[in-house]
Amino acid sequence: MLDETNELVKTFRRIRQNLQLSSTPNLRLRIFGIKSRNRQYDLPTSSDNGGLKRITSLNPKFEALHFPLLFPYGEDGFHPQISYNISFCPPSMRRKFVTQREYYAFRLQYRIGEGHTLVKSGKALQHYCVDAFSTIELNRLAFLRTHQKDLRSEVYQGEKLGRIIIPSSYTGGPRYMQQLYHDAMATCQHYGNPDLFITFTLKPMVVCRVFHMKLTKLIDEFKRESYFGKTIATEIPDPHVDPEGYTAVVKFMLHGPCGIDNPKSPCMKDGKCSKFFPKAFSNETSFDKFGNVVYRRRNSGVHVKKGKVMLDNRYVVPYNRNLLVRAQAHINVEICHKGGLVKYLFKYITKGPDRQSSVKNILKNPRAGKTHLTAWFQLNRQDPDARKLTYAQIPGSYTWDEEYNEWTLRTRGFAIGRIAYVPPGSSDVFFLRLLLTKVQGATSFNNLRTVRGELCSTYEKACEKLGLLSDSSGNINFKHAKSDKEHLYFNAHVL
Numbered sequence: 001m002l003d004e005t006n007e008l009v010k011t012f013r014r015i016r017q018n019l020q021l022s023s024t025p026n027l028r029l030r031i032f033g034i035k036s037r038n039r040q041y042d043l044p045t046s047s048d049n050g051g052l053k054r055i056t057s058l059n060p061k062f063e064a065l066h067f068p069l070l071f072p073y074g075e076d077g078f079h080p081q082i083s084y085n086i087s088f089c090p091p092s093m094r095r096k097f098v099t100q101r102e103y104y105a106f107r108l109q110y111r112i113g114e115g116h117t118l119v120k121s122g123k124a125l126q127h128y129c130v131d132a133f134s135t136i137e138l139n140r141l142a143f144l145r146t147h148q149k150d151l152r153s154e155v156y157q158g159e160k161l162g163r164i165i166i167p168s169s170y171t172g173g174p175r176y177m178q179q180l181y182h183d184a185m186a187t188c189q190h191y192g193n194p195d196l197f198i199t200f201t202l203k204p205m206v207v208c209r210v211f212h213m214k215l216t217k218l219i220d221e222f223k224r225e226s227y228f229g230k231t232i233a234t235e236i237p238d239p240h241v242d243p244e245g246y247t248a249v250v251k252f253m254l255h256g257p258c259g260i261d262n263p264k265s266p267c268m269k270d271g272k273c274s275k276f277f278p279k280a281f282s283n284e285t286s287f288d289k290f291g292n293v294v295y296r297r298r299n300s301g302v303h304v305k306k307g308k309v310m311l312d313n314r315y316v317v318p319y320n321r322n323l324l325v326r327a328q329a330h331i332n333v334e335i336c337h338k339g340g341l342v343k344y345l346f347k348y349i350t351k352g353p354d355r356q357s358s359v360k361n362i363l364k365n366p367r368a369g370k371t372h373l374t375a376w377f378q379l380n381r382q383d384p385d386a387r388k389l390t391y392a393q394i395p396g397s398y399t400w401d402e403e404y405n406e407w408t409l410r411t412r413g414f415a416i417g418r419i420a421y422v423p424p425g426s427s428d429v430f431f432l433r434l435l436l437t438k439v440q441g442a443t444s445f446n447n448l449r450t451v452r453g454e455l456c457s458t459y460e461k462a463c464e465k466l467g468l469l470s471d472s473s474g475n476i477n478f479k480h481a482k483s484d485k486e487h488l489y490f491n492a493h494v495l
């Protein structure tokens, strides 16, 4: 079939015939791409060794060559010069061409009047999605590599030279994760440490949109109903007393079988269950010597057969009965006993916009024009109530007026403020930020570094004088912290 329909196949066959005839020994086939329109997609082609050559993922024929059966006619795939249909574009759209992400997002939909070859191709579709994801990532990273100078380099000055900086706007990058961590710390500072740690998992065949719908509904219910009085359970309910709960626990909340019974279980690492199942029986809920919770798991005699293995209370993942029955999904609920657990929270978050009203732009150029920061100084000069707050606390009681560039009293809603993270190597900016998290009611830059009536020559000296560079015991000291990790530790304990 491909011989008849696919122009690429036809061309390759023709070239092969000609080579076999060997009338033209120097024959070559070149597949031309589309000339790149800007540097974002300007990727190098590789392996110029005279034989076969690679083509870039931006070549319009890339997809057709990679997935001949999905594109039986050798159709064009993505290339950097696909124009928008102007009549469908909102006026705010400034770009002229479709981005790679938009192209793939368009491709992966059912549409009336179009063939569904791609979306119904099973495993080939999964392969296609993974390839699409990797090529988008590849191009994003290539963009960052070629646009290092455009990044806010002054903020990164303290970082080692020669390294490629991946900014926090890059989802999943180290700075992105760091921002999430600081968001979490800011949230904890305001609300206190979390009480429960809940993970919500569905089977992989459930598509993202359905998961999102379920999650939104769940969070909605959290807000309206009180699930969490006393009930975290780690035992299989009695089927005669609570058949509904029993069915749900058996279906969703039993770990394993793993260990000797099933050495191939995904939880197995080095011959042991990495989640430490089966747990020991225990008659009471208590804490072990490391401060971890040991849940009550009585030897009640209730058994459940999974495959050939009998599972009992030692295999139950902690759950909340009503929540589980309502949502019909694997929802693990654990007691969150220490603030230290917060650092695990952001490990689980892979997507989503910054939920805090973060105070932007302030450190970009504090002296240029009227910024959030200088407007704060002004506010402090006029409003005695504002003087009781630090800069980071301002968004809780005031909102930013875009039109007049000033802080006005908040009439509704609530926000937690957090000042953009600055690495310690950024010297003065780092200390300025430190002061802003502690000093209330400053009225100018000079006022900010005036401690007990004395104007300090630098922000660092002001921090030192205020005792911000070590904790009360003197054990954690900023000057002794050398690595990024130690600085994070410093931030978590002193700030």
Ligand SMILES: [Zn+2]
Binding pocket: 255, 256, 257, 258, 259, 265, 267, 268, 273, 274, 275, 276, 277
């Ligand atoms: Zn296991």
